Amino acid sequence: MDIARSPQQLGAILRRYRKKGSMTQTDVAAKTQLRQATISALESGEVGTRLKTLTDVLAALDLELVVQPRRKSLPSEIEDLI
């Protein structure tokens, strides 16, 4: 599932989509005018990453966000503990 409630989950999802598109962090960095190190930080779930960085990467991966009410999601809460 691609539901995120934390920067960590968001980072993991972005990494999955990036790999699905056969791109490296360096590729994404080039597309977004960011550094490879910055992409690394985002995917690692650094809590301080800026929204602009997130939306830039989403654009590079051709993704978008949907905001929705939380569903009961035991799986996702368990995932939080990992």
Place this chain on the structure above:
Amino acid sequence: MDIARSPQQLGAILRRYRKKGSMTQTDVAAKTQLRQATISALESGEVGTRLKTLTDVLAALDLELVVQPRRKSLPSEIEDLI
């Protein structure tokens, strides 16, 4: 729709949900341990807002994010111009 591709769209969505829940920025600030001014900035679409701030507010409003491939969305692109 609640699709966001930019901090601005995200802020607008959050504001709508907050009002739907009859909460003030001060209420959300209290719940999240952030300042009312910070909530104001987030809803205004300040690009530098931190991911942690976003996820904290999402939690306070009982919302979550879904990441999905971009759909062709003329409406959303028009919205960008507003």
Place this chain on the structure above:
DNA sequence: TGGCTTTATGCGCCATAGCGTATATGTGGC
């Protein structure tokens, strides 16, 4: 195992978010 690619870290620098505190500006309701 060696060698190449990919990802994670380090360091010094600058810009800025978020802080506390406070005030100004909206915005409704009466």
Place this chain on the structure above:
DNA sequence: GCCACATATACGCTATGGCGCATAAAGCCA
């Protein structure tokens, strides 16, 4: 018009993201 309540701004401060540049540490595959 007045007055609460809500939201937007301001100022000085500290913490930290992202930068360039560089290197270390994994991963991967022949």
